[in-house]
Amino acid sequence: MSLTFDDGTFIRSELETPLPPPSRNLGVIGWMRENLFSSFLNGLLTLVGIALALLIFPPLIRFLFIDAVWTGENREACLGPDVGACWPFIHAKFGQLIYGFYPIAERWRPNVVFALGAILLVPLMVPSAPIKRLNSLLFFVVYPIIAFVLLTGGNINASAFLLERFGLISPLTGGATIAGVNLTFWVDFVLTALIVAAAIGALIGALGGAALSAARSTLYVFAAFGVLVMAWDVDVGLDYVETRQWGGLLVTLVIAVTGIVASLPLGIALALGRRSQMPIVRLLSVIFIEFWRGVPLITVLFFATYMLPLFLPQGANPDALLRALVGVALFSAAYMAEVVRGGLQAISKGQYEGAMAMGLTWSQMMRLIILPQALTLVIPGIVNSFISLFKDTTLVLIVSIFDFLGQLRASFTDPNWASPVTLYTGFAFAGIVYFFFCFGMSRYSLFVERRLNTSHRR
Amino acid sequence: MTDLATPASGGKTSFINDPKVRSIGLQLIALLAVVFLGWMFVDNASENLAAQKIATGFGFLDNTAGFGINQTLIPYSETSTYGRAFFVGLLNTILVGVVGIILATVIGFLVGIGRLSKNFVVRLLSTVYVEVLRNLPPLFQILFWYLAVLSAMPGPRNSINLFDEVFISNRGIIIPRPLFNEGTGTVLWSIGAAILAVILIHYWSRARQEETGRRLPMLPIGLAILILVPLAAMYVTGFPIGIERPELKGFNFSGGARVIPEFVALTVALATYTAAFIAENVRAGIQAVSHGQTEAAHSLGLRNSQTLRLVVIPQAMRVIIPPLTSQYLNLTKNSSLAVGIGYPDLVAVFAGTTLNQTGQAIEIIAMTMGVYLVLSIITSVIMNAYNKRVALVER
Structure with missing residues (x-):
């Protein structure tokens, strides 16, 4: 619209609509x-x-889908000129890749462990799911015990605790056993617990402290330990499966989960030690953390395999998988300590001061105020260190423990399935499995990170 | 007035409730526990060693090793000592570390910048690269390169021929080898002199720019000096540095230098794996520089390339360097995975073969761990020094 006057003057009263941009x-x-x-x-x-x-x-x-061979009995199926992935090979080796040489009749046990783990883990990972406290207690404390009993068969032979080493108990019990439990050990254990608790109570009392509460705490520690050993000691009627028969994804998951579960308490303790006011505790923590972080995991595994047996008393010959687990746990504890320290440093000083002003003791302050906040903050970091631990579990194949990758490598040598595409099929399958786990976890860690971010944004 | 500092009725609370006493007591207990543990280990170890009749001490380093190593940077034969084998392994580890770090840095920066590109195709490819390589175990990748890629290369007779200079086959990569004749020293000195000259000119031109505002075209000048001076030296001394080309004779190559497939697999796998992490660090670093910096640089009249080089990168580096350091350390530590494919690095040669032959686990594993600890410390000292130099100086 515009106004036009008689003398031809022209005033535009409205803006002309802009031309559309050039079509290109x-x-x-x-x-x-x-x-x-x-x-x-x-x-x-x-x-x-x-x-x-x-x-x-x-x-x-x-390679993966169109040209792939889907059915077949042996290598003959995969020998053609333009053949893609040889999936029957994976199908034939699937049991080995998942369970290793775990007895076929007993494979339901790892299956139960997998299922139980998934059932406990999923609600733990969903932020809105209720009863987090009970859930994490179940996952981090009860689940490992159940998994251990199921996988090994439990029924370890606990025969002597402390007093029996001097031959004091067996004359009393005569070596009787109930449900696969050696009575000698348990009489020994209970007596030792009472004696130690009484001694500690007396010592604290003599120094003017609270004798009863000291003795009670000591008994609690013994009781917790006793429940743990009892679970392993009772004969639940499962056959013993030695760890040499374990393999495949089972071992990969056992190492990764044990590593993370064991490293969490150790890592928290080390992180607290590193931030402690006590110079000797701080120095010891720093040395421990920096030592394990400075060396590659391979040397840690070599250390656990060759050096650890030398450091233990003669005759103590821990199982190969257990030794590797100790190495992995110590190694990941050092990394976990740094993750937790990050969380501790992110808590503002006001929280500490507020807790102290309320008259809380150091352990109450940590347990009730600081650690709940710090650990929530570092969930992404914990997941990330779980991812790297999961990837690092592959290294155990170097000390002859057959994890998923080791089992895969062993299956390449089977002449029944020797074909030009076997190798690529195996790598493709393993790649997909590893990627599935690691990528999934990294997405989860991102999700938590975003969630934490919004709750702290002002 | 009563003194508030002392409790009214002294003696009611015990001295073990005094934080100072508690802290000293706790530390004493911790120290005693560690000492006891150490003593127990030493005691058990000496008993076990005596029972198994294993020698102790570092005397074994002077014994003849008796095994061969298929890649040696210093002269080594089966009659050399274990000590010599240690250094061969150490140098091989360092070689993988250095080559891997250079490769990983280059790939990592390219991919990291690619992830921020406006170009959809480049961004997609970079993202796929990072997500795939980051989420596969390094040992898996090393085995993949070694078993699935390099072993699948054709034999020497049908090897992949790059310009008649480089041959890739399942026995490794054959590259031309430089020959050093008499007079090489002069040429090397001239190269050193040229580098020194370029550095001096660089400082002088910077000082000149501060004073007058005029810039010297440093790139052409530097390149000219670096190329022309050594060339002149070569001409004067009669071209002492030659090149020996590989030639296929019968079933194998003669001449040239052979890069063993284990080295290639290990280095390529570690470099590409670490590059995925470096790419993420680079991306985070560049994103940490606020957009206002770029806009301010543009409004001052700096060109795109100058903005990037003088404004964005120096600030991004500040964020990138610390995580980059730990990636370099990770790569060096991961080079110990060499033992998985038989590349003769420190762990494979020393903690593997030597340990099996001598059985002296304590000395050997302590030495191996010590080497990695020292490498870690050296790397972090160098990087911390650099970090200090580029760190933000506030008032």
């Missing part, structure tokens, strides 16, 4: 001009990138 800057073409071909170099990069993608993805999909 619009739509798909415009987007491509803007983003893909904005300059010569950019265009070149686009073309190289497309060529690279064409070189990688279509052949990969053809």
Whole structure:
């Protein structure tokens, strides 16, 4: 609209509607001009990138799906000229890749352990699920005990605790056993617990402290330990499966989960030690943390395999998997300590001061105020260190423990399945499995991180 | 007035409730526990060693090793000592570390910048690269490169031929080897002199720019000096540095230098794996520089390349360097995975073969761990020094 006067003057009273942009800057073409071909170099990069993608993805999909062999009994099925992935090979080796040489009749036991782990873990990971405290207690304390009993069969032979080493108990009990439990050990254990508790109570009392509460705390520690040993000692009627028969994904998960579960309390203790006011405790923590962080995991495994047996009393010959687990737990505890320390440092000083002003003791302050906040903050960090631990479990194949990757490597040598594509099929399958686990966990860690971010944004 | 500092009725609370006494007591207990543990280990170890008749001490380092190593940077034969084998392994570890770090840095920076590119194709490819490589175990990747890629290369007779200079086969990569004849020293000195000259000119031109505002075209000048001076030295001394080209003779190559496939697999796998982490650090570092910095640089009239080089990168580096350091350390430590494919690094040669032959686990594993600890400390000292130099100086 405009106004026109008699003398021909022209006044525009409204803005003219803008012209649409040139058609070559619009739509798909415009987007491509803007983003893909904005300059010569950019265009070149686009073309190289497309060529690279064409070189990688279509052949990969053809190998994995289109040209793949899906059924077959042995290598004959996978010998053709243009054959893709040999999936029957994975099918035939699947049991070994998951369970190793765990007896086939007993495979329900790892299955129960897997299922139980999943049932406990999923609600723990969903932020809105209720009863977190009970859930984490179940997952971090009860579950490992049940898993241990199920996987090994339990029924360890606990025969002597302390007093029996001097031959004091067996004359009393005569070596009787009830339900696979050696009475000698338990009489020994209970007596030792009472004596130690009384001694500590007397010592604290003599120094003017609270004798009864000291004795009670000591008994609690013994009781917790006793429940643990009792669970392993009772004969639940399962066959013993030695760890040499374990393998595949089972071992991978056992190492990763044990590593993370064992490293959490140890890591928290080390992190607190590193931030402690006591110089000797701090120094010891720093030395421990920096030592394990400075050496590669392989040397730790060599240490656990060759050096640890030398440090233990003669005759004590811990099982190979247990030794590796000790190494992994110490190693990951050092990393966990640094993660937890990050969380502790992120808690403002006011929280500490507030807790102290309320008259809480140091342990109350940590347990009720600081650690709950700090540990929530570092969940992404814990998940990330779990991812790297999960990837690092592959190293145990170097000390002849057959984890998932080790089992895969062993299956390559089977002449029944020797074909040109066996190797690639195996790597493709293992790659997919590892990627599934690690990528899934890293997405979860990102999700938690985002969630924590919004709750702290002002 | 009563003194508030002392309790009214002294003696009611015990001295063990005094925080100072408690702290000293706790530390004493901790120290005693550690000492006891150490003493127990030493005691058990000496008993076990005596029972198994294993020698102690470092005397074994002078004994003849008796095994061969398929990649040696210093002269080594089966009659050399274990001590010599230690250094061969150490140098091989360092070689993988250095080559891997250089490769990983280059790939990591390219991919990291690619993840921020406006170009959709480049961004997608970079993202796929980072997510895939970061989420697969390094040992898996090393085995993949070794078993699935390099072992699948053609034999020497059909090897992949790059310009008649480089041959890739399942026995490794054959590259031309430089030959050093008499007069090489002069040429090397001239290269050193050229580098020194470039550094001096660089400082001078910076001082000049501060004073007058005029810039010297440093890139062409530097390149010219670096190329022309050694060339002139070569000409004067009669071209002492030659190149020996590999040639296929019968079933194998003669001449040239062979890079063993284990080295290639290990280095490529570690470099690409670490590069994925470096890429994420680089991306985070660049994103940490606020956009206002770029806009301010543009409004001052700096060109795009100058903005990047003088404003964005120096600030991004401040954020990138600390995590980059730990990635370099990780790569060096991960090079110990060499033992999985038989590359003769420190762990494979020393903690593997030597340990099996001598059985002296304590000395050997302590030495191996010590080496990695020292490497860690050296790397972090160098990087901390650099970090200090680029760190933000506030008032």
